[in-house]
Amino acid sequence: VAKPITALTVITTERLGPAMQRVWFRGDLAAFAEFDQADRYVKLLFTPEGSPDLGQLGAGERPAVRSYTVLELDVAAGTFAIDFALHGSGFAMRWARAAQPGDAIHVQGPGSGYSPDLTADWYLFAGDDAALPAIRQALAALPAGARGYAVIEVGAPAEELPLPVPEGVELRWLHRDDPASPGLAAAVGGLRWLDGRVDVFVHGEAQTVMQQIRPQLAARGVDARAASISGYWKLGLVDEEFRAWKRELAAAEAD
Numbered sequence: 662v663a664k665p666i667t668a669l670t671v672i673t674t675e676r677l678g679p680a681m682q683r684v685w686f687r688g689d690l691a692a693f694a695e696f697d698q699a700d701r702y703v704k705l706l707f708t709p710e711g712s713p714d715l716g717q718l719g720a721g722e723r724p725a726v727r728s729y730t731v732l733e734l735d736v737a738a739g740t741f742a743i744d745f746a747l748h749g750s751g752f753a754m755r756w757a758r759a760a761q762p763g764d765a766i767h768v769q770g771p772g773s774g775y776s777p778d779l780t781a782d783w784y785l786f787a788g789d790d791a792a793l794p795a796i797r798q799a800l801a802a803l804p805a806g807a808r809g810y811a812v813i814e815v816g817a818p819a820e821e822l823p824l825p826v827p828e829g830v831e832l833r834w835l836h837r838d839d840p841a842s843p844g845l846a847a848a849v850g851g852l853r854w855l856d857g858r859v860d861v862f863v864h865g866e867a868q869t870v871m872q873q874i875r876p877q878l879a880a881r882g883v884d885a886r887a888a889s890i891s892g893y894w895k896l897g898l899v900d901e902e903f904r905a906w907k908r909e910l911a912a913a914e915a916d
C-alpha cells in the first residue's frame with residue numbers, strides 16, 4: 662500500500678552553520694505516531710520541475726520525491742524539523758534554502774528501518790552531511806554506557822554541529838576541504854575494532870558507503886543483513902538516477 666501523504670506548512674527556518682538549513686514544519690501528523698526509529702524519514706513531493714505545488718502535475722504524472730530524516734517529532738503539537746544539507750544543486754536543497762514561513766509542501770511517509778540495538782556490545786556510526794541528522798538521533802537513543810565510534814564527514818570545521826555523544830563513544834570529524842583528510846572510507850577502515858557484537862549504521866554518498874565501506878565491514882565479519890548500510894545519494898546523479906542505480910545494484914546482488 663502507498664504510504665499516506667501529509668500536507669505541511671513551514672513554521673520557521675534557521676541556519677545551522679554554513680551548510681545546513683533547518684526547516685520546521687506543522688501539519689496533522691497522525692500518520693507519524695508509530696514512528697520513533699532513529700532513521701525515520703519522509704519523501705518530500707515536487708513536480709518533476711521541482712515545484713512543491715502538486716497542482717501543477719499533469720494528469721497521471723507522478724511527483725518527484727526526495728527523502729529526508731524526520732527530527733524533533735512532536736505528533737501532538739503537529740511539528741517536526743528537517744536538516745537539509747546545502748550541497749550546491751538540486752531542487753530539494755534549493756527549496757529548503759529559500760523556504761519561508763507559510764510555504765506549503767507535501768510529504769509521503771514516514772518510513773524507517775533502524776534504531777540502535779540496545780543489546781549490542783558497541784556501535785559504529787559513519788556518514789556524511791546527509792546522514793548527520795539520522796546519526797544525531799541514533800546517538801541520542803544510546804544508553805549512557807554505550808561504547809563505539811561516530812565518524813562524520815562534513816565540508817569544513819565550521820560545519821560541525823553539536824551532537825549528543827555518550828562518553829564511551831569517540832567522535833571523529835573529517836573535513837572534505839582538508840587535503841590531509843583520509844576520507845570517510847579510510848577513516849572507518851583505520852578504526853581499532855572493539856570486542857563483541859557491533860551495531861552498524863553507515864549512510865551517505867553511495868559509492869563510498871556501498872563500494873568502499875561495506876566490503877571493509879564484511880571483511881571484518883559484520884553481517885550486512887544485521888547492519889544498516891546504504892547510500893543516501895550518489896555523486897554525479899540526481900535522485901531519480903541514483904534510485905535506478907540502487908535498484909540495479911540490489912538486483913545484481915540478488916542474482
Ligand SMILES: Cc1cc2nc3c(=O)[nH]c(=O)nc-3n(C[C@H](O)[C@H](O)[C@H](O)COP(=O)(O)OP(=O)(O)OC[C@H]3O[C@@H](n4cnc5c(N)ncnc54)[C@H](O)[C@@H]3O)c2cc1C
Nearest residue numbers: 728729730746748751752753754791893894895897898900
Ligand atoms: C532515507 C534517507 C534519508 C535522508 N535524510 C537526509 C537528511 O536528513 N538531510 C539531507 O540533507 N539529506 C538527506 N538524505 C539525502 C537526500 O535525499 C539527497 O541528498 C537528495 O538527493 C537531495 O535532493 P536534491 O533535490 O537537493 O538533489 P538532487 O537533484 O538529487 O541532486 C542534484 C545534484 O546534487 C548532488 N547531491 C545530492 N545530494 C547531495 C549531498 N548530500 N551532498 C553533495 N551533493 C549532493 C547529486 O549527486 C546531483 O549531482 C536522505 C536520503 C535518504 C535515502
